[in-house]
Amino acid sequence: MQHIHLPFGGALWQLSSSPCCPVLRSRHSLSTLPFYSITLWIILGVLMCPCCVQCLIFKVGILGPWNCDPYYAKSLPAIASRLAVGRINEDFSLDLGCTMDFVILQEACETSKALTSFVQYENMVDAFVGPTNPGYCNAAALMGKNWDKSIFSWACINYELDRVQGYPTFARTLPSPTRVLFSVLRFFSLANIAIVSSNEDIWIDTAAKLASALRSQGLPVGIVVSMGNNDTMLEDTLLSIQNAGKIKVIIMCMHSALIGGEQQKSFLMKAYDMGLTKGQYVFIPYDTLLYSLPYTNTTYFPLQNNTKLRKAYDAVLTITIESDLMSFNEAYNMAKRFGELMVSQEPEQVSPLFGTIYNSLYLLAKSMHNARRAGKWFSGSNLASFTRNITFSGFNQNIRMDAQGNGQTDYVILDTDGWGSELYRCFYVKLSLDKVLFAGTYIHFPAGSPPPSDSSCWFDPNAICTGGVEITYVIISFLCVILSDLCRRRIQQIQLIKGPNRILLTLEDLTFINPQLSKRKITLEDLCDSKSYIEEKSTGERSRSVNSMATATHETSNVAVYEGDWVWLKKFKEGHFKEVKQSTTKIFTKMKDLRNENVNPFLGFFTDCEMFAIVTEHCSRGSLHDLLRNEDVKLDWMFKSSLLLDLIKGMKYLHHREFPHGRLKSHNCVVDGRFVLKITDYGYSEILETQKAPKETPPPEDLFWTAPELLRDPESPRKGTYKADVYSFAIILQEVVVRGTPYCMLGLSPEEIIRKVKKPPPMCRPTVAPDQAPLECIQLMKQCWSEQPDRRPPFDQIFDQNTERMLNTVNTASRMESTGLPYRIHVNISTVNILRSLNDGYKIEVRGKTELKGKGIEETYWLVGKSNFTKPLPKPPEIKPGHHSAQTPLRATTTDLAPISISQLKQWHS
Known part of the structure; x- marks a missing residue:
């Protein structure tokens, strides 16, 4: 606030340094001023009225980890902002009284550093679009309140920010992801949740805030864990989910594999290897809730080029913003065709978060328009409050805000067909109706049906949920379990020292x-x-x-x-x-x-x-x-x-x-x-x-x-x-x-x-x-x-x-045994060669052609003795006609020679 000394009537007047909010204050009553001073100040006040004088430039800061996170950088924040600001300034339906401009503000990937840099941006802009890291959203919103600058964010999931009294300058540009997830989980009656994040601060904080928000809705979030940075830690993460019990839904807070996210890809492939994608769990990517993922006639190359990932993705339900005007790819290509985007990247190379940035700026412009029409200054609290009852055409979908300023944009649930690399629209999530509606395509669950449903009481805000069972039955069941456990332990103690199976x-x-x-x-x-x-x-x-x-x-x-x-x-x-x-x-x-x-x-x-x-x-x-x-x-x-x-x-x-x-x-x-x-x-x-x-x-x-x-x-x-x-x-x-x-x-x-x-x-x-x-x-x-x-x-x-070679030896010996004769040792040519190479005087006779199961007809032999072998040998019976390919060998005793087996060959050779 600047102090300007004016000579009229000896009054000290204050003139706001904000380019958009001129305010006049006096330390003296107007009644004490001379008539000409009063007249001059009336004229000056009229000129400074918002309908007559407005700021020349309204600058918006676009906050995000654009430099340190390559997947956020793929959203091309500068290009998206330039497109939105260009259209806003040329939109004759918008009466802003000034020109909107933007500046890209870098947000560090570490939460503490991101907050430090945010403090330094106080005097650089008039409003913020961001933050993207929920870890410091509360602090940023409080600073915005102190600075009286609006904070328009699509990523702040923190449910505390919905209190207008505590955070009057904060506004959401999208429906709360918690609200969308709650609607979907309620529809499928799946309440028990695990949340897994990648290792970056932004996703770890997202997982923590999401868990807090879902728990505030009464849902049992059983485990919140970071997946680690190597294969062993990844396996431990999935094992901890397995061991947690009752988990039905796994929410993945990390970059989607469909836009190149390597960590989600590794997570799903490891889950596939461990047999966790067979239908016992539903995997839900979190980041697709923040943008409009294209799905009509769209092939995703990460799925097409990786068979294991494609099979694993059958267990994934993708929830994303509905593209009710056109797909993201179509809107992007249209802007390129009209010369509004002078870039070389194709839409497949760009993150759909591009559209979310565009829509956030347009929502801010609509709020400025409403504030100006109401004769209000462009203060942070005014801009946040004038997001109510707004409807406009966004980048590729209709954006709707209700009377409380809550987003009512539609979402869709997408799924693969189980073997392809395309996504199909299965259900609409109509937030305005608080319903999930069938869209014409059935979800392909790996097991043929969703996991067993949880009790509906988890989704009733007026009920204390015990899993659908009366508390009396719970107590009785608990006592029965204790009693049966005591009996079981007593029986086990008796069995340890008595009976045939004693230990x-x-x-x-x-x-x-x-x-x-x-x-x-x-x-x-x-x-x-x-x-x-x-x-x-x-x-x-x-x-x-x-x-x-x-x-x-x-x-x-x-x-x-x-x-x-x-x-x-x-x-x-x-x-x-x-x-x-x-x-x-x-x-x-x-x-x-x-x-x-x-x-x-x-x-x-x-x-x-x-x-x-x-x-x-x-x-x-x-x-x-x-x-x-x-x-x-x-x-x-x-x-x-x-x-x-x-x-x-x-x-x-x-x-x-x-x-x-x-x-x-x-x-x-x-x-x-x-x-x-x-x-x-x-x-x-x-x-x-x-x-x-x-x-x-x-x-x-x-x-x-x-x-x-x-x-x-x-x-x-x-x-x-x-x-x-x-x-x-x-x-x-x-x-x-x-x-x-x-x-x-x-x-x-x-x-x-x-x-x-x-x-x-x-x-x-x-x-x-x-x-x-x-x-x-x-x-x-x-x-x-x-x-x-x-x-x-x-x-x-x-x-x-x-062990193929070892098993082949064992199988051959088994075949020789099954086609042998009583009191005779039956061997094949391989064994003969080995015995002869030993030079130990083994005596061998030709038997003739013998049919061996699975090996055809081979020349086989009898091992009839060994030089200097002094132990008495039983005399084998004469070979009768028809016994040339003998069957049904007799088992030998410890002193008899029977058809050869591996263990007997060991004994002979030793």
Whole structure:
């Protein structure tokens, strides 16, 4: 405000410095002024009346992150503003009394910096179109109130701004997005919402304000989360939504994939990979609510060029402003054709936010026109209040404001047809009628129908919603749930110690033995020579054990007899257990349910005499670690492949059951009497973690199988990760290939190896010569021990892509067995070549042509003996006519020769 001293009557007058709001004030009453002074001031007041004198230029600031966000820059704010201002100044239906001009104002992408820059724009403009960041809308509106400058914004979702008394200079240029979303969600009866944002401040703040606004409407917003900046964080985000429960709608606060938004594209594709786009959720993009997305005869290249994104987008419902005059592309091309837009960009290269900027400026001009006609100054509060009852033709749609200044512009719900790259209008959202109307095309839901509806009470402002159930029933149900849970826990406690499926075992259940180590080698981690006794029992089975075994106790032996079978006890160290926690018994139950031929079954948990141990089947061949170091066992590549295939199948099963191992190493892969590999020690680390057992630092040589990311993180979970298990498999693969300890070829100490693995570069890994294994095996090994966990293939992929050769061997052996004869070993030419290459004196006879299922007719052979093989062989029956392509082989006993199988071939070769 300027103070101007005038000599008339000694009065001090104030003249506003605003170009549009001249105001006269005097410190003296007019009655005290001389007549000529009064006359002069009357003339001056008439000249300064808004109908006679107006500002020369009314400048509008267009606020936005035009420099720091490339997707906002695609809206061409300067071009859109120039087009709107040019048309406004040439529109004879508008009586502004001045010329409108604009200036592009940069808004920082960080909310704090954006607010700082906004403060500096106070004296640069007469009104603002913006902000675009809801994070500082409240502060900007309060400053606008203090400056008496209008704030016209399409992006401020903050519901508090609707209070005219608190924010008199604020006006919305679009209907509130919350209002539009509420209408759509009410129509489909979907209330439970998750909101996901990208990582920029503008979208994080948008998500927070949207959640606040929806909650103010009574809707349950279950989770508000930022999606992170890598694949792991993205997966964690989707898992958190999955685990939240009841979520039906996922609102995505980020740039739309249809205009090139990479983060929404990644989000939808990851959701597709995780199976979350099959109809259980409805995905709604938020940013399309802010502009008019073209849809008539429009092909979206991001969908056309990406099959996965196109399939994922079938789960997306796109809500956007209706193009009731023409599409955005048509309006843009028309302006170019008339020479109003001198730009090279085609409409497909421009964000439809272009039209929103245009409409906001035109709404401001209409408000100025109404204020001038009412004889009001162009103050911020006046311009905000004169947005009521306005209707005009916007860039490509009709813009309507009601008597309260709320937008009534129509919206549409768009959807794909499930396989194409076009969007079709399915429903109108008529805000003036507060209805959603069918537009002629049905929505294509991936599951054939929308997710199950929520209770309608969520959308009733006068109801307290309990999900459609009376509060009395809720209380009764809650009490019933508590009672049933108590009963269930009691039943589980009884089942843990009694019955055929009991888990907690005591000395009454086990008979400890000292096996004859000279005949049955037991080489698992903790086994040592021991002398003990057997407690005599009255049962026949245990009496038989007493007669054949030396005595042992639970303190000196890890081997026992349980229900007639040998079992192995994996003991926990003292101090790890004082009592078995309830949460630990859940792990036992989960372990008990695991059933796979390549997973050593969990039989129970021994807890007696202050000793705690996991009880599993006893495998007489010891561990894979010991087998590889037993020079008496010959291991050719077929034998190794079979062992590795067992390991892959076992780990694949564990991971399918959501059971990471965490301690996978060759010591924890045991081999039974049939040379079948089984994985053991699973669940051990998870039990320690649940029991809160103190962490111990293992010796460096025990860390060879541990993934580098776990070595670097002392707080890493004990139960391990899926990717870390794949790394451990790679180290075991190296052991099997070279038949040596991990890193045995490097000549480094264990401490030095672990130090190098933890702190690359260079990356420290074992080296395997190309002639030691097939190239595919070496490539698989390198993939599995990749430094980046995301690059390690899951066991599903390892099994599908890398076991074809192994499976072919197994299938061939199965075919040979099914076409064999009793007491004869049936082999094909591949096996013959292998046996002859060994030069061990195998005796082979030609059988003749044999039809093998799936392989046609091949020459096959009988393996009839071996030089220097002294054990007695059963005499096979003579081949009768018609048995040349024999059927129905007999299973052999431990002393008979039967049609050959993989396990028997292992035994012969060993």
